[in-house]
Amino acid sequence: MARVSVVGGGVIGLTSALELARAGHQVRCVRDLAVEDTVSRVAGALWFPYHVQPRRLALRWGLDSLARFTAIAATVPFEAAGVRLARGVLVHRAEPDLWWTEGVEGVRPAGTDELPPGAGRGAVATLPLVDTGRFLPWLERECADAAVQLVRGHVTDLDAVPDCDAVVLACGLRSGALTGDPGLSPARGQVVRLANPGLTDWLVDGDDPDTLTYVLPHGDTVVCGGTDVEGDWDTGVDPATEQAILARCVAAVPALRGARVVGRAVGLRPVASTVRLERHTDEGRPLVTNYGHGGAGVTLSWGCAAEVVRLLG
Numbered sequence: 001m002a003r004v005s006v007v008g009g010g011v012i013g014l015t016s017a018l019e020l021a022r023a024g025h026q027v028r029c030v031r032d033l034a035v036e037d038t039v040s041r042v043a044g045a046l047w048f049p050y051h052v053q054p055r056r057l058a059l060r061w062g063l064d065s066l067a068r069f070t071a072i073a074a075t076v077p078f079e080a081a082g083v084r085l086a087r088g089v090l091v092h093r094a095e096p097d098l099w100w101t102e103g104v105e106g107v108r109p110a111g112t113d114e115l116p117p118g119a120g121r122g123a124v125a126t127l128p129l130v131d132t133g134r135f136l137p138w139l140e141r142e143c144a145d146a147a148v149q150l151v152r153g154h155v156t157d158l159d160a161v162p163d164c165d166a167v168v169l170a171c172g173l174r175s176g177a178l179t180g181d182p183g184l185s186p187a188r189g190q191v192v193r194l195a196n197p198g199l200t201d202w203l204v205d206g207d208d209p210d211t212l213t214y215v216l217p218h219g220d221t222v223v224c225g226g227t228d229v230e231g232d233w234d235t236g237v238d239p240a241t242e243q244a245i246l247a248r249c250v251a252a253v254p255a256l257r258g259a260r261v262v263g264r265a266v267g268l269r270p271v272a273s274t275v276r277l278e279r280h281t282d283e284g285r286p287l288v289t290n291y292g293h294g295g296a297g298v299t300l301s302w303g304c305a306a307e308v309v310r311l312l313g
């Protein structure tokens with residue numbers, strides 16, 4: 001057993017902390033935001049390795065996570081953990097690149113009657129869909145049950161994290177400030193949450209970032225998106241962007257017309273040329289970094305957490 005401090009309490013920090021505790025380590029998780037205020041909370045969050053590199057590792061970590069989410073959906077009620085397997089359609093406007101389907105069961109071409117108006121082709125799949133409003137608090141409860149010490153605090157220097165034998169860095173987009181990594185950049189995403197008129201299936205029309213459209217139903221609410229603007233640090237909700245998102249989503253799923261707006265949010269995806277999941281030594285102490293998951297932090301979370309445990313040994 002080692003004393004490990006995980007810095008960061010979004011989906012990446014919490015899954016890392018939980019897996020380390022379950023592996024027998026004594027874990028403390030320190031974060032400066034409530035889960036409700038993290039980028040992780042903004043996510044839709046469909047299992048899909050979107051805007052993340054490198055593909056080979058993303059798929060490996062993603063498939064690990066797919067198995068874990070499938071097990072959670074089968075054993076924990078949706079009301080508790082917010083995880084379910086949901087059917088949906090991925091619309092293809094350009095030549096489809098189905099690299100992500102390797103190892104994913106049951107993906108098939110969509111029939112014409114399954115596609116939104118004007119869409120030529122697509123793929124139908126049943127994938128984990130995660131309501132982060134339920135999932136992140138569930139992760140915190142699982143951490144507490146596994147004796148993870150959850151504390152609020154802001155870290156300015158990794159060397160100065162006290163009372164531990166190893167540190168895990170999981171601060172998303174702000175990880176670069178702690179490591180001096182200049183290679184992290186934001187990809188701004190805006191969403192609007194609507195009261196669910198009764199939808200159960202999801203829809204993603206995402207070949208083109210300029211017209212990214214998705215509809216992700218979670219029980220009482222539906223997350224509608226979106227945008228993916230590289231290099232944009234603005235975290236304010238833009239009303240014109242929201243109107244454009246709503247217009248695209250209603251055109252794709254007419255049942256959403258007139259649905260009440262129940263929330264709106266912006267998050268900055270932590271994009272890097274490759275996910276920074278590596279072991280280093282910092283002042284003689286092991287440091288494992290786990291950040292840079294772009295648009296796929298939820299999708300890769302469990303697989304990356306297992307890798308953190310392996311890297312710490």
Ligand SMILES: Cc1cc2nc3c(=O)[nH]c(=O)nc-3n(C[C@H](O)[C@H](O)[C@H](O)COP(=O)(O)OP(=O)(O)OC[C@H]3O[C@@H](n4cnc5c(N)ncnc54)[C@H](O)[C@@H]3O)c2cc1C
Nearest residue numbers: 008009010012032033040046155172189267296297298299
């Ligand atoms: C609009 C949108 C839609 C998305 N959709 C999906 C999707 O469908 N599927 C999917 O898999 N992914 C999706 N993502 C991507 C996903 O949300 C991110 O990849 C993921 O949330 C990153 O998680 P994280 O834990 O690394 O970072 P964050 O959630 O940002 O958490 C960072 C944590 O670090 C803490 N922290 C930071 N700096 C410090 C410090 N100095 N001291 C102490 N604590 C610190 C914060 O308090 C926080 O707890 C989406 C993202 C957006 C914006």
